[in-house]
């Protein structure tokens with residue numbers, strides 16, 4: 449399966465090991481409702497050893513292990529663009545606690561650079577959630593949160609994603625983190641391969657609920673985006689269809705109405721414009737979803753006379 453997924457990839461984007469891919473500034477609603485400044489730093493490092501059929505993160509990775517010293521250099525560059533030391537997310541397109549992705553000898557300098565941040569989020573596959581993660585959390589100045597892709601709780605789709613993770617693996621990692629007071633953020637897919645179109649909404653909501661039950665305090669719904677090669681091949685076989693903006697809106701509206709106590713559900717807005725079939729309403733619809741990320745409340749739908757989006761309107 450790994451070979452099949454990788455054979456369909458195009459070439460990577462060339463990246464320097466000395467510069468971060470980018471820094472994104474946004475506001476984020478935290479569990480409890482507070483809205484804080486959040487900076488996401490996209491680090492260029494080693495490619496993830498897994499080859500999930502839906503993943504396109506490999507495009508911006510280096511060939512070979514992350515060189516010693518490169519991630520602290522990238523973080524230093526990124527910090528020059530970050531004012532408020534509130535929440536920082538370090539996304540390295542792999543597992544932060546995989547020694548190939550983040551050399552253990554770089555940890556001391558990363559910890560120094562992260563001093564003063566109240567919250568630090570890193571991403572990690574459950575296989576790398578262990579002693580190294582907990583030792584990092586103990587030495588970190590602020591509170592550590594580990595982001596794990598749950599993807600889906602669908603019992604047939606999850607094993608077919610080639611993530612090499614069972615639901616029990618996710619649950620065990622979640623339990624280990626929460627026992628040690630390390631935060632858990634979960635990523636859940638909408639438009640997951642191997643799930644029928646009419647069941648997508650239901651399985652995404654079930655996955656959100658499962659993540660919350662396992663202790664995730666932030667749950668991010670990720671609409672699957674095409675373009676990695678494998679998804680296009682699955683689409684030909686009828687095993688995957690691109691997600692529509694209508695379905696994305698309906699799923700997020702419903703997710704915000706779930707009873708999840710103090711867990712925050714967010715929608716990943718990246719590239720949502722690509723899903724739209726109507727240039728007249730796309731900006732307003734994406735802005736509405738962004739506002740809902742901050743308020744945690746479903747807002748009135750946007751009505752569009754051109755495409756018929758929104759209730760009770762006909763195309764002119």
Ligand code: SF4
Nearest residue numbers: 496498499500503541
């Ligand atoms: S584990 Fe995460 S980064 Fe690695 S291939 Fe899967 S989705 Fe991509």
Ligand SMILES: [Zn+2]
Nearest residue numbers: 726729752755
């Ligand atoms: Zn429209």
